[in-house]
Amino acid sequence: MDRYGTKGSFDHGGQGKPGRITAAQASSTIWRNASWNLLGTGLPMLLALITVPILIHGAGIERFGVLAIAWALLDYFGLFDLGVGRTAIKFLAESFEHDRAVESRETFWTAVLLSCLFGLLGGLILVVLTPWLVEGALNVPTKLQTETRGAFYLLALGVPVTTTTLALRGTLEAKHHFRLMNTIQMPNSALTQAAPLLALLFGRDLRLLVGAMVLSRLLGAGMFLASALRSLEHPFMGPFFSLKRLRSLFSYSSWQAVTNAISPLMETGDKFVVGALSSLTAVAYYATPAEVIKRLLILPSSVGRTTFPIFSAGIGLQERTRVCIRAVKRLAMILAPLAATIIVFAPDLLSLWVGPSFAHHSAPVLQILAVGLLANSLAFVPFGMIQGLGRPDVTAKFHLLELPIFFLLLWYGVRHWGIVGAATAWTARVVLDLGLLAIYTGRTKMVDMRIVAEEDLRQVLGLGLLLLAAGWLLQELIAQPLWKCSSWGFVLCVVAYMTWHKALTVEEQTRVIRYSKKLAQNQNYLRKRVAAWWKNS
Numbered sequence: 001m002d003r004y005g006t007k008g009s010f011d012h013g014g015q016g017k018p019g020r021i022t023a024a025q026a027s028s029t030i031w032r033n034a035s036w037n038l039l040g041t042g043l044p045m046l047l048a049l050i051t052v053p054i055l056i057h058g059a060g061i062e063r064f065g066v067l068a069i070a071w072a073l074l075d076y077f078g079l080f081d082l083g084v085g086r087t088a089i090k091f092l093a094e095s096f097e098h099d100r101a102v103e104s105r106e107t108f109w110t111a112v113l114l115s116c117l118f119g120l121l122g123g124l125i126l127v128v129l130t131p132w133l134v135e136g137a138l139n140v141p142t143k144l145q146t147e148t149r150g151a152f153y154l155l156a157l158g159v160p161v162t163t164t165t166l167a168l169r170g171t172l173e174a175k176h177h178f179r180l181m182n183t184i185q186m187p188n189s190a191l192t193q194a195a196p197l198l199a200l201l202f203g204r205d206l207r208l209l210v211g212a213m214v215l216s217r218l219l220g221a222g223m224f225l226a227s228a229l230r231s232l233e234h235p236f237m238g239p240f241f242s243l244k245r246l247r248s249l250f251s252y253s254s255w256q257a258v259t260n261a262i263s264p265l266m267e268t269g270d271k272f273v274v275g276a277l278s279s280l281t282a283v284a285y286y287a288t289p290a291e292v293i294k295r296l297l298i299l300p301s302s303v304g305r306t307t308f309p310i311f312s313a314g315i316g317l318q319e320r321t322r323v324c325i326r327a328v329k330r331l332a333m334i335l336a337p338l339a340a341t342i343i344v345f346a347p348d349l350l351s352l353w354v355g356p357s358f359a360h361h362s363a364p365v366l367q368i369l370a371v372g373l374l375a376n377s378l379a380f381v382p383f384g385m386i387q388g389l390g391r392p393d394v395t396a397k398f399h400l401l402e403l404p405i406f407f408l409l410l411w412y413g414v415r416h417w418g419i420v421g422a423a424t425a426w427t428a429r430v431v432l433d434l435g436l437l438a439i440y441t442g443r444t445k446m447v448d449m450r451i452v453a454e455e456d457l458r459q460v461l462g463l464g465l466l467l468l469a470a471g472w473l474l475q476e477l478i479a480q481p482l483w484k485c486s487s488w489g490f491v492l493c494v495v496a497y498m499t500w501h502k503a504l505t506v507e508e509q510t511r512v513i514r515y516s517k518k519l520a521q522n523q524n525y526l527r528k529r530v531a532a533w534w535k536n537s
Contacts, residue, residue, distance in 0.1 A: 023097055023313035026176040027323045030306050031330070033178035037302035040182030044189035045295065051193045058200045059209065062141060066148050067196060069138060070155050070210050073126065074217075078162040079264070080122030083256025083392075084115045085166030087249050090312040090388060092174035097313035101233040106242040108171060108232060111249060113241060115167040119160030126156040144206065151210035158214035161221050168224035174309050175231050184227060188220030255392035262399040266406055266429065267294075270422045273407070277414045286419040288354060289346075289366035290426075293373050296338070300331055304380035311388025320385070321447040325455045327381045333499065335377045336464030337492060340471035342370040344488050348481060365423040367475075371468060372427030375434045382437040385446060398436045402429055459503040467495050 026033070056064045088111035095104035130152040134140050140148045172181040192213055199212035229235045271290070275283045307327055311320060342349075346366040350359035386394050406429040413421025441447050452458075470491050478484045500509065 020096070020099075021176040023093075023176075023310045023315045024319060026306075026310050027315070027319065029176075030303065030310075030323070030327060033176065033306040034299075034302040036178045036182040037305050038299060040185040040189070041298045041302065043186055044193060045298075047190055047193050051197060055196055055200075058197070059204050062144060063147075063204060063206055063209070066138075066140065066144065066151065066206055067209055067213075070151060070206075070213070073152075074155060074158055074162060074213075076264075077122040077126055077159045078166065079260050080118045080125075080159060081115045081163035081166050082118050083253040083260050084111055084118065084163070084249060085170045086256055086308075086387070087111065087253040088115075088167045089170040089174045089309055090252060090390070091245075091248065092171055093309040093312035093388075094314050096175055097315075102239070103245075105232060105235060105237065106239050106245045107249070108167075108228070108235070109238075109240040110242055110245045111167045111170075112164060114246070114249060114253075115163045116160050119163030122163065123156035123159035126159060127153060130156075147206040151206040154207060154211045154214055158217050161214070161217045165217070165221045165224055168221065168228045171228040171231055172224070173305065174312070176309060177227075177231065178306060180227060181224075184220065184223045188216065188223065191216040191219065252390070252392055255396040256387070258396040259392065259399055262396075262403055266399070266403065269407065270410055270426050273410045273414055274419055274422050277411070278418060282419050285358065285361040286365055286422055288358070289350070289362050289369055289423075292366065293369045296373055297376060300335070300377035300380040303327055303331060304384045307381055308384040308388050311385045313388075317445075317448050318451060321451040322455070324381055324385055324441075324447055325452055325457050328378055329455065329457055329460045329503075331377050331381070332374070332460050332464045333503075335374050336467050337495070339370040339374040340467040341488070342373075343367045343468065343471035344475045344484065346370070346475075348484075361419070364420050367472075368420065368423040368427050372423075372430045374464065374468070375427070376430040379430065379434040379437055382434075382441050385441065386437065389446060394440060395437075398433065398440075401436075402433060405429070405432070454505070456503045456505060460499070463495055463499055463503060467491070470495075 052064075055067065059067065088107060091107045092104055092111075095101075095107055130149055134145050134149045134152065138148075169181060169185070172178075195212035195216040196209040199208045202208060271283055271287055274286050307323060310323055315323070347359055347363040350363050350366065353359075354362070383395055386392075406425060409425035409428055410422060413425040415421070417424070442449065471488075474484065474487055474491065478487055504512070
């Protein structure tokens with residue numbers, strides 16, 4: 001029985017009172033939950049397209065520059081949770097799955113306390129660094145230094161709020177309540193974007209703008225806290241702290257912290273190396289396509305966040321294998337055509353967006369990074385599975401191994417081939433990462449290889465690689481846009497036919513047909529409603 005007197009109540013997303021969702025139930029709604037994650041991450045990005053120009057106009061370029069740094073600092077100092085947020089998901093998912101109420105309360109309160117303490121430490125460090133940042137490192141204009149210093153002190157208050165929110169949000173993810181979590185996340189992210197705009201009504205002082213942003217984060221933390229408490233059984237009965245649980249959290253989160261520290265270096269280090277060895281112009285040519293690829297990674301990231309608590313719950317080998325393989329297959333079927341299409345049309349798309357001259361330099365970079373996009377996307381699932389099974393040390397050690405290799409390749413590539421060399425180094429690193437993860441999961445029998453064969457994973461991956469090769473060949477042979485579009489459309493149709501007959505199981509084919517019929521029915525219903533509304537109006 002759960003806290004609401006229901007046994008095994010099934011709430012797909014978590015509106016109203018959150019019911020108990022088992023990992024087996026969650027595994028059947030991975031793509032629905034991933035869609036909610038995609039909305040929760042993607043909509044704030046779209047909103048920024050509207051709010052940023054207004055902020056620039058209202059606050060002025062210099063003040064907006066400080067505000068942008070404040071956003072970046074708050075996200076960076078959010079890393080001071082030292083992996084506790086993801087650690088909480090792992091242990092809470094296991095406790096919720098096996099209905100261990102006391103253990104879940106121990107884990108929740110210990111994780112929240114630990115996140116808050118780490119956040120306070122991060123905030124204190126920001127306070128200490130503020131005079132140096134304002135007066136030296138950031139080259140803030142003299143007239144804005146007093147405002148900026150006060151704004152950064154207020155920002156320090158937001159650091160423990162940010163770290164604690166990660167643990168609170170993780171509680172909902174551990175319960176597979178992704179709809180509820182993103183229903184809170186979306187308006188809170190929108191408010192964080194809009195808060196400085198509202199503050200502009202009262203003045204342009206940076207302390208006012210940053211204070212409004214921190215206040216919006218605090219409001220979001222309160223909403224997550226209320227929802228997290230409702231997801232626990234008798235949350236105030238205690239225990240509120242456990243030394244044993246603290247040791248478990250520390251043991252896991254210490255390795256997670258290593259990953260959290262190294263990942264940003266490998267994600268942003270390429271831009272710094274390009275700037276150091278080449279020029280700022282080269283950084284612009286490289287950073288633009290790199291940012292496009294980074295934005296596209298929100299799709300596999302959304303899937304990875306959905307599957308991680310399922311793996312963490314301790315499901316059986318066969319179910320775990322099916323979850324892993326089907327997630328990888330569907331990511332490959334979505335990302336391979338997308339990456340190949342980017343390869344084919346990169347020069348044309350960039351010419352329309354940033355102009356022919358810029359596209360001439362950036363298009364080869366985007367094409368190479370598109371290959372890395374596919375490899376990096378597929379790696380999210382085995383990465384989460386290894387960590388979910390209690391081995392964050394393995395992924396951290398892989399990153400420690402990759403770090404010097406990546407920067408060596410990066411240095412050599414930029415020195416000899418410029419930004420094309422940087423793109424090649426990044427792509428080589430993510431391919432290596434995928435290979436290490438795949439080899440480890442196979443060697444340690446984390447997946448059942450018999451089921452891997454039954455699910456036709458190799459056929460899907462083979463078709464994906466074939467599609468990438470076809471994209472490279474076609475963009476070399478055909479330059480005329482109309483011929484390129486028609487030829488690529490034909491190639492996609494052929495690959496779709498081969499995927500249907502060679503790579504999908506009968507069960508998957510049946511599911512696609514059922515969803516297609518349901519979509520057609522919904523479209524007919526919507527068309528009739530629109531026609532009736534138009535006739536009545």
